[in-house]
Amino acid sequence: MARLYKIVAASHWQAAAHDGVFRGSAADLRDGFIHFSTAAQVEATAAKHFAGQAGLVLLTVDGARLGAALKWEPSRGGALFPHLYGELDVKAVTKVESLPLSAAGRHIFPPLAE
Numbered sequence: 001m002a003r004l005y006k007i008v009a010a011s012h013w014q015a016a017a018h019d020g021v022f023r024g025s026a027a028d029l030r031d032g033f034i035h036f037s038t039a040a041q042v043e044a045t046a047a048k049h050f051a052g053q054a055g056l057v058l059l060t061v062d063g064a065r066l067g068a069a070l071k072w073e074p075s076r077g078g079a080l081f082p083h084l085y086g087e088l089d090v091k092a093v094t095k096v097e098s099l100p101l102s103a104a105g106r107h108i109f110p111p112l113a114e
Contacts, residue, residue, distance in 0.1 A: 002063035003094075003113055004036040004082050007050055010057045013096060022088040033071075034084040036061065039112035041081065046099070046107045048076075058109065060095035061088070 008016075008025060016022035027049070028034045037045045042058070050056060063070060069086040099107045 003039065004061040004063045004066075005039065005042040005112065006034070006036050006059040006061060006088075007042070007046055007056055007099065008059060010055050010098070013057050013059065016088075017090055020090055022090060022093075024087075032085070034086075034088055036063075036082040036084065038082070039114050041076075041079065042112065043107075043109055044076070046109075050099075050107065052101070052105045054101055056099040056107070058097045058099050059093050060097075062092050062094050065089070065092040 006022075008022070012025065013022070022034070023029070024034045035045075046056075063082060066084055066088075069084055071083050071085060072080040073083050075081040097110050099109065102108050
């Protein structure tokens with residue numbers, strides 16, 4: 001299983017879980033695709049785009065279930081990032097975990113698998 005990670009507001013995830021589909025965050029909708037990260041990328045993504053934000057969850061997604069709509073494209077420093085051109089079926093989400101903040105304001109991540 002190719003594991004991908006998505007950081008999202010808990011309230012947005014609750015709505016998506018109810019609807020059966022996640023259509024993306026405001027940034028995803030603006031860019032035309034759903035942004036994901038690999039295990040090696042997700043902590044830097046949190047620091048860059050979600051610094052100090054509470055009320056977030058980390059979605060673990062089975063990338064193999066996303067099909068041809070998943071594209072790997074260059075982003076930060078030329079690194080390839082996974083982008084989903086379409087909606088995320090919540091059935092592809094294998095785990096949802098809270099992302100609490102440390103006293104220093106950094107997100108505390110659970111152990112991640114590639």
